[in-house]
Amino acid sequence: MPERNPASEIRAGDPASVRLIADMLSDHERFVIEVDVPGVRGEELEVYALGETVVVEGTKEERRPAGSERPSYERAERDYGPFRRVFVLPGPADLSRTQAGLKAGVLTITIPRIIDRRGRQRRIRVSVES
16 A cells, blocks of 8 residues: 555645745744745735744735636646645744744744843832831
8 A cells, every 4th residue: 555645635725735935043032934935925925923823824826927818737836825834933922023024935024032031130129108
C-alpha cells in the first residue's frame, strides 16, 4: 500500500490550499514575522491578534491575461484561493502596538515584546497620611 501523503489531499478552495512560507525572528525588543505572499494585494490580506497569536488570512486571486476568458494552461504550479496561518508568539507581547507592512510580496509584522520586570528592584512610592 502506498504511503499516505496528507499534502496530496488538499483540495482547491480549502484554507490550506495556499501554503504560506514564513519566518519568525526575535530580539530583545520585538518579534518579527515575515510571510511570503507573492501576488497578493494589501486589500486581500487580513492580519489580526487573538490572545497570544497573530493570524494572517486572505485570498490569492487568479489573475488572467487581459482579453482572455479561460486560457489553456500548459503548466499550472501556482496556488490560488483562500489561506490562513496562525502564529503563536513565544513570549509576552504588546499586541496593541503591532505594525504590519507589505513590500515586494513580503508581509512583515512587527510586535513589540513586553519586557518581564520580575526580579528587578523598583522603588514604590509611599504616601503618608496625617
